[in-house]
Amino acid sequence: MGSPMSADAAAPPPAKSPGGHIRLTSHSGGSQAPAVRWGAATAAERGPIVGTTNRAHRNVIGTHSGAYGVYRALAVAAGALSRDHRADLTNTAPTDVIGPHPQWRDPAAIVSLDPWGAMVADVFAEQIAAGIDIRPTIAVTKAQVILPEVGEAIRRGRLRPDGRVLLDTGAALVTKAALEPVWHLPGVARRFGCDETDLRRALFEETGGMYPELVTRPDLEVFLPPIGGQTIYVFGDPHGLADPTVELTARVHDECNGSDVFGSDICTCRPYLTHAIEEAILGAQRGGVGLIAYSRKEGRALGEVTKFLVYNARKRQAGGDTADQYFARTECVAGVQDMRFQELMPDVLHWLGITKIHRLVSMSNMKYDAITGAGIEVGERVSIPDELIPADAQVEIDAKMAAGYYTPGDVPDAEELRKVKGRELDG
Numbered sequence: 153m154g155s156p157m158s159a160d161a162a163a164p165p166p167a168k169s170p171g172g173h174i175r176l177t178s179h180s181g182g183s184q185a186p187a188v189r190w191g192a193a194t195a196a197e198r199g200p201i202v203g204t205t206n207r208a209h210r211n212v213i214g215t216h217s218g219a220y221g222v223y224r225a226l227a228v229a230a231g232a233l234s235r236d237h238r239a240d241l242t243n244t245a246p247t248d249v250i251g252p253h254p255q256w257r258d259p260a261a262i263v264s265l266d267p268w269g270a271m272v273a274d275v276f277a278e279q280i281a282a283g284i285d286i287r288p289t290i291a292v293t294k295a296q297v298i299l300p301e302v303g304e305a306i307r308r309g310r311l312r313p314d315g316r317v318l319l320d321t322g323a324a325l326v327t328k329a330a331l332e333p334v335w336h337l338p339g340v341a342r343r344f345g346c347d348e349t350d351l352r353r354a355l356f357e358e359t360g361g362m363y364p365e366l367v368t369r370p371d372l373e374v375f376l377p378p379i380g381g382q383t384i385y386v387f388g389d390p391h392g393l394a395d396p397t398v399e400l401t402a403r404v405h406d407e408c409n410g411s412d413v414f415g416s417d418i419c420t421c422r423p424y425l426t427h428a429i430e431e432a433i434l435g436a437q438r439g440g441v442g443l444i445a446y447s448r449k450e451g452r453a454l455g456e457v458t459k460f461l462v463y464n465a466r467k468r469q470a471g472g473d474t475a476d477q478y479f480a481r482t483e484c485v486a487g488v489q490d491m492r493f494q495e496l497m498p499d500v501l502h503w504l505g506i507t508k509i510h511r512l513v514s515m516s517n518m519k520y521d522a523i524t525g526a527g528i529e530v531g532e533r534v535s536i537p538d539e540l541i542p543a544d545a546q547v548e549i550d551a552k553m554a555a556g557y558y559t560p561g562d563v564p565d566a567e568e569l570r571k572v573k574g575r576e577l578d579g
C-alpha cells in the first residue's frame with residue numbers, strides 16, 4: 153500500500169517523547185512483534201495481542217482500554233503516569249475459568265474480542281517474562297448486586313431468597329466479566345459484507361485520521377478501537393452457559409444511561425433490564441443459569457447528545473410525540489434509525505461457549521436474527537410485561553413492535569401508531 157506517513161514537521165514534539173521526535177506507528181517496524189494467527193487452535197499458535205505502546209512489540213492498531221486509552225494519554229501528558237509503567241498482574245486471575253470453547257478456534261465465529269483475553273498472564277507467561285508487555289483485555293470477577301427492583305420482587309413474593317443465588321439481604325450473587333473490543337479487521341469486514349480496504353479507509357477517515365496504520369499497515373489485522381466494551385453478569389454457575397442441556401435465560405442489553413442509571417420514563421430500558429435480571433435469578437434458582445450481556449452502545453450507538461436532540465425533535469413536532477414518527481425523528485437528526493448493528497453482538501455468546509438460549513428476554517428482531525444467524529438456538533422469547541412499560545414509553549414500544557419487534561400480542565397498525573402519543577416536553 154501507499155508510502156508510509158512522514159512525521160509532521162509542523163507538529164511540536166511531545167515533551168516526554170524519547171529523542172524528542174514523534175515516532176509514527178505507520179512506519180514499518182515492530183521487528184520483534186509476535187505474529188497473530190486469528191482463530192488458531194491454541195493460545196500459543198494464535199499469539200498474544202500486544203496493544204501496549206512499546207513500538208518494537210506492538211502487533212495491533214490502536215491501544216488498550218477502548219475509549220479510556222485517551223485518558224491514559226492525558227495521564228501521561230499531565231505527568232501522572234509513566235509511559236513505562238508495567239501492569240503488575242499478581243492475583244488478578246479470573247475467578248472463574250471461561251473456555252477454551254470450540255468457537256474460539258473458528259476465525260469467523262469471534263471477530264470482535266480476544267477469546268484468550270482473560271488468561272494472558274497464564275497462557276503468555278513466557279513472553280511476559282521475556283519482557284513483552286501483554287495486557288488482559290478481559291477480566292472476570294465475582295460480586296453481589298443489590299437492585300431496588302429485586303428487593304421489590306422479594307417483597308411481592310415473585311422472588312424468594314435461597315441463600316445460593318439470592319441472599320436474604322436482597323443481594324444477588326454474580327460472576328461478572330468486562331470485555332474490551334479487539335477487532336480482527338478481515339473478520340469484521342466479512343461480518344458487515346464490506347471490503348476490508350473500504351472498512352479500513354472509513355475507520356481512518358471518519359475518526360479524523362486517528363489511526364494512519366489502518367491504511368498504511370495492511371499487515372496489521374487487529375484493531376483495538378476507541379469505543380466502549382461489554383460487561384456480562386452471570387447468575388448461577390457460569391460453567392452451565394456452554395451446556396445446552398442447562399436452561400439458559402439471557403438478555404443482551406444495549407446501554408441507556410438515561411433509563412438504566414437515571415430512571416428516565418421515555419423508554420423501557422431499565423424496566424426490561426431489571427425484568428431480565430429477575431428472570432435470570434429465577435432461571436438460576438431452577439438449576440439453570442442466567443446471563444445479562446451489557447454493551448456500551450449509548451442511544452442506539454448514536455451517543456447521548458444525538459439522543460437528547462431526538463427527544464426534543466419528537467416532543468416539539470407538529471402533532472406531538474406519536475409512535476408513527478418515532479423512527480423518522482431519529483433519522484432526521486442522525487441520518488440513520490439505529491447504529492447499534494447487532495452483527496458483532498453474538499461474539500460474546502460464542503466466547504462463553506453458548507449454543508442454546510432457552511429463554512431470550514428481548515423483543516428485538518435484530519438481536520434475535522443476529523443470535524440465530526450466528527448458529528445459536530433460541531427457544532422462548534420473553535417480552536416485557538405490560539405493567540412495566542412507563543406511560544411515556546408506549547410510543548417507543550409500539551413503534552418498535554410495528555417495525556418488527558417480537559410481541560406475543562397484536563402488532564399496532566398505522567392508525568394506532570398515529571394515536572399513541574407521549575407527553576409534552578414539560579408535561
Ligand SMILES: [Zn+2]
Nearest residue numbers: 408411419421
Ligand atoms: Zn432507553
